[in-house]
Amino acid sequence: MKKTAFVTGSSRGIGREIALKLAEENYTVVVTGRSKDDVEKTTAEIKSLNGEALSLVADLTTEAGLKEALAFVTKNVGKLDVLVTNIGSGxxxxxxIVDVNEWKRVFDINFFSAVAAIxxxxxxxxxxxxxxxxxxSIAGIEKISVAISYSVAKAAVISLVQQMMRPLAAMGVRINAVSPGNVWIENGSWDxxxxxxxxxxxxxxQNQVALQKFVSADEIADAVWFTVKNSSITGQNIVIDAGQTRQWP
Ligand SMILES: NC(=O)c1ccc[n+]([C@@H]2O[C@H](COP(=O)([O-])OP(=O)(O)OC[C@H]3O[C@@H](n4cnc5c(N)ncnc54)[C@H](OP(=O)(O)O)[C@@H]3O)[C@@H](O)[C@H]2O)c1
Structure with a gap:
C-alpha cells in the first residue's frame, strides 16, 4: 500500500516543493491551502509527473479547517504516514514594542498551527x-533581521520538536524540524x-551568508525527505541556510 503525506500549506512556496518531493518518492500527498486555484494547480502538476495527489482547500489555522482535514484524510486516504507542518509567515x-494581539496572531500562524495539526x-x-x-526557520535559532515575534514563534517550534521527541518516540512516532535560511522562490517573500x-x-x-547565495526550495524538500527516510533521526533540527547562522549545534 502506498504511503501517504499531508503537508500544511503546500499549494505554493516551500510546501509545494515538499509535496512534489514526497510524491516523487511515491507518497500519495494531500495538497493544501486556502486558494483553490493554487491547490488545484499544484495537484495537477504532481499528477502530470505521474505522482498521486489530492486537493484540500481549507484554512488549517482554524479548528473547523483541521476537523475538515481529518475527515478528508480519513475518508479519502484512510491512513497517514507523514505530517509536514509548513504554514508560517514572517x-x-x-x-x-508590538501589541500583544499581534504577537498572538504571529504565534497562531507560526506555532499554534503546528501544535493543532499535530x-x-x-x-x-x-x-x-x-x-x-x-x-x-533560522530566525528561531539566532537574532537575524526579522521581527522578534516571528523569531520567538519559530524558536517555540524547535522547542516543541525537542520536547515532543520522547513522548512521541514512546508511541512509535518520530518528529524533526527543518530550519531554512533565505529561500528563493519566484514570487516568494525574497523575490x-x-x-x-x-x-x-x-x-x-553578500555579508551575512557564508556561501553568499540563496537556498533553493528543493534543498529544503530534500532535507525533509532525509528526515523522513532515515529511521534513526528524531528530535533534531536540520539547518539549511548556506552558512548564515554562526552557532555550533
Ligand atoms: N521563504 C523563506 O525564505 C523561509 C525561510 C525560513 C522559513 N520559512 C518558513 O517556511 C514555511 C513556508 O514558507 P513560504 O515562504 O514557502 O510561504 P508562502 O510562499 O507564503 O506559502 C505558504 C503556503 O501556505 C499556505 N497557507 C498559508 N496560510 C494558510 C492557512 N491558514 N491554511 C492553509 N494554508 C495556508 C499558502 O496558501 P494560501 O495562501 O492559498 O492559503 C501557501 O501554500 C513557513 O513556515 C515559513 O515561515 C520560509
Whole structure:
C-alpha cells in the first residue's frame, strides 16, 4: 500500500516543493491551502509527473479547517504516514514594542498551527508509526533581521520538536524540524524583498551568508525527505541556510 503525506500549506512556496518531493518518492500527498486555484494547480502538476495527489482547500489555522482535514484524510486516504507542518509567515511589525494581539496572531500562524495539526493527526500517525516534520526557520535559532515575534514563534517550534521527541518516540512516532535560511522562490517573500529593496537584500546575501547565495526550495524538500527516510533521526533540527547562522549545534 502506498504511503501517504499531508503537508500544511503546500499549494505554493516551500510546501509545494515538499509535496512534489514526497510524491516523487511515491507518497500519495494531500495538497493544501486556502486558494483553490493554487491547490488545484499544484495537484495537477504532481499528477502530470505521474505522482498521486489530492486537493484540500481549507484554512488549517482554524479548528473547523483541521476537523475538515481529518475527515478528508480519513475518508479519502484512510491512513497517514507523514505530517509536514509548513504554514508560517514572517510578515509582521519589526518594532520592539508590538501589541500583544499581534504577537498572538504571529504565534497562531507560526506555532499554534503546528501544535493543532499535530494534535489532529497524531492518532493516525501512531497507528502507522509515522512521523512529523515541522518547518521552522533560522530566525528561531539566532537574532537575524526579522521581527522578534516571528523569531520567538519559530524558536517555540524547535522547542516543541525537542520536547515532543520522547513522548512521541514512546508511541512509535518520530518528529524533526527543518530550519531554512533565505529561500528563493519566484514570487516568494525574497523575490518581493528583492524587488522592493535590492541593495538591502544583496547586502544580506553578500555579508551575512557564508556561501553568499540563496537556498533553493528543493534543498529544503530534500532535507525533509532525509528526515523522513532515515529511521534513526528524531528530535533534531536540520539547518539549511548556506552558512548564515554562526552557532555550533
Ligand atoms: N521563504 C523563506 O525564505 C523561509 C525561510 C525560513 C522559513 N520559512 C518558513 O517556511 C514555511 C513556508 O514558507 P513560504 O515562504 O514557502 O510561504 P508562502 O510562499 O507564503 O506559502 C505558504 C503556503 O501556505 C499556505 N497557507 C498559508 N496560510 C494558510 C492557512 N491558514 N491554511 C492553509 N494554508 C495556508 C499558502 O496558501 P494560501 O495562501 O492559498 O492559503 C501557501 O501554500 C513557513 O513556515 C515559513 O515561515 C520560509
Amino acid at each position: 510578515k509582521t511589525l519589526q518594532d520592539v 494534535n489532529t493527526f497524531l492518532p493516525l500517525l501512531e497507528k502507522s508509526k509515522g512521523q512529523v516534520v515541522c518547518i521552522s 518581493k524583498k528583492m524587488k522592493d529593496n535590492p541593495a538591502r537584500v544583496n547586502d544580506i546575501i
